[in-house]
Amino acid sequence: MEIQDKQVNGVTILTLNGSIDAMTAPKITEYIQALISEGNINLIADFKGVDYTSSAGLRVLLGAIKDTRAQSGDMRLTGVQPDVLKVLNLSGFTNILKIFDDLDTAVASYA
Amino acid sequence: MKKDKPRIALVIGSGSVKCAAALGLMKVLERENIDVDMVVGCSGGAIYAALIALGWPVQKATDATLRMWTREVTAKRNIRAFLQLLLPQIFKFDESFGLINDRVINRRLREGFDGATFAQARIPLFVTATDLYNGEQVVMSEGSVAEAVRASISIPYIFPPHKLDGKFLVDGYLNDPLPIGVAIKEGADIIIAMGFESPYKERITSLMRYNFQISSITSNNLFKTNYAFHNLAHHFEIIPILPEFEQRISLFDTDKLPYVIKEGERVAEQQLPYIKGLLTG
Numbered sequence: 001m002e003i004q005d006k007q008v009n010g011v012t013i014l015t016l017n018g019s020i021d022a023m024t025a026p027k028i029t030e031y032i033q034a035l036i037s038e039g040n041i042n043l044i045a046d047f048k049g050v051d052y053t054s055s056a057g058l059r060v061l062l063g064a065i066k067d068t069r070a071q072s073g074d075m076r077l078t079g080v081q082p083d084v085l086k087v088l089n090l091s092g093f094t095n096i097l098k099i100f101d102d103l104d105t106a107v108a109s110y111a
Numbered sequence: 112m113k114k115d116k117p118r119i120a121l122v123i124g125s126g127s128v129k130c131a132a133a134l135g136l137m138k139v140l141e142r143e144n145i146d147v148d149m150v151v152g153c154s155g156g157a158i159y160a161a162l163i164a165l166g167w168p169v170q171k172a173t174d175a176t177l178r179m180w181t182r183e184v185t186a187k188r189n190i191r192a193f194l195q196l197l198l199p200q201i202f203k204f205d206e207s208f209g210l211i212n213d214r215v216i217n218r219r220l221r222e223g224f225d226g227a228t229f230a231q232a233r234i235p236l237f238v239t240a241t242d243l244y245n246g247e248q249v250v251m252s253e254g255s256v257a258e259a260v261r262a263s264i265s266i267p268y269i270f271p272p273h274k275l276d277g278k279f280l281v282d283g284y285l286n287d288p289l290p291i292g293v294a295i296k297e298g299a300d301i302i303i304a305m306g307f308e309s310p311y312k313e314r315i316t317s318l319m320r321y322n323f324q325i326s327s328i329t330s331n332n333l334f335k336t337n338y339a340f341h342n343l344a345h346h347f348e349i350i351p352i353l354p355e356f357e358q359r360i361s362l363f364d365t366d367k368l369p370y371v372i373k374e375g376e377r378v379a380e381q382q383l384p385y386i387k388g389l390l391t392g
Binding site: 019021022023052054055056058059062086087089090091092093 | 334335336338339342343345347348349350351353385388389
């Protein structure tokens with residue numbers, strides 16, 4: 001799992017590549033928690049390169065979402081692949097999370 | 112005390128003939144020497160959970176399905192039920208209501224499972240049904256396998272509820288179409304959960320279709336909400352196996368069993384690298 005981040009218009013874009021699962025969850029958690037602790041609470045997770053997510057992966061995601069929202073921020077998703085979207089839908093995440101088709105629209109949603 | 116290896120559960124949800132995909136999944140797991148420590152089944156999934164837990168090879172399980180599950184199980188109407196609908200006071204409408212005479216399905220299950228009991232299962236088996244009077248999940252893990260499966264497949268309105276241990280039991284899907292919670296409660300670590308959403312009708316042209324659509328809406332939303340909860344409540348990993356069929360698979364399409372089993376193998380192969388990774392830690 002590779003993770004990178006960059007800033008665009010005050011929003012932190014997190015680019016993930018690989019699988020979000022029990023084995024990669026600790027690394028992802030640590031990375032996101034570091035960002036949040038530095039005050040980066042308006043996050044966009046770009047899932048274009050994410051090919052799989054499991055229940056452990058979703059718990060990581062939920063933890064990050066709740067932490068950002070507790071500080072009046074949010075985590076929104078973009079570029080979600082069909083197989084991953086299926087799991088997000090099944091797990092109820094599409095009911096509680098904003099998901100955008102493209103990065104620009106996702107960034108603009110924070111305006 | 113730390114466990115030596117993760118405990119693996121296989122959970123097979125409701126989905127009629129589509130549940131045979133679990134046989135394909137088991138073929139892959141057996142090939143890779145991945146032992147399953149418990150099997151949980153609901154509704155149609157209960158049939159295959161039982162066949163797998165009893166250790167029947169795929170061909171024997173397929174042959175058993177072909178003998179047990181044909182259109183004849185719903186061919187004979189329950190005349191008393193129709194009279195109960197028309198004159199409920201005179202014919203005493205009660206909890207035994209079901210439009211189909213269940214003599215055929217009862218006989219087929221008894222013959223099909225050949226007197227098997229839960230104690231004879233090679234893998235611990237759990238079959239779920241729903242208590243008609245309070246909606247609670249009933250988990251069966253002892254006694255006759257045929258009786259438990261009959262309870263689990265008691266499709267509302269179609270088959271009469273099955274009376275077992277003083278309870279009137281209806282289809283397990285009414286409480287939870289994919290009973291992952293049973294596996295969590297029984298101490299599973301890795302839960303391989305095979306589930307199927309109910310199909311939606313494209314056109315509503317009769318009361319039967321309307322009723323079917325409402326049932327699918329309810330069932331699918333229940334499937335998702337329960338899955339979401341279990342997903343967040345579990346301490347380790349739930350691996351969803353969601354076969355998708357290009358061909359339509361209807362209630363009695365047992366001629367499509369080879370195709371369904373093949374699809375089960377295909378989706379299992381997709382998840383295999385991750386499952387093996389979890390086991391090697």
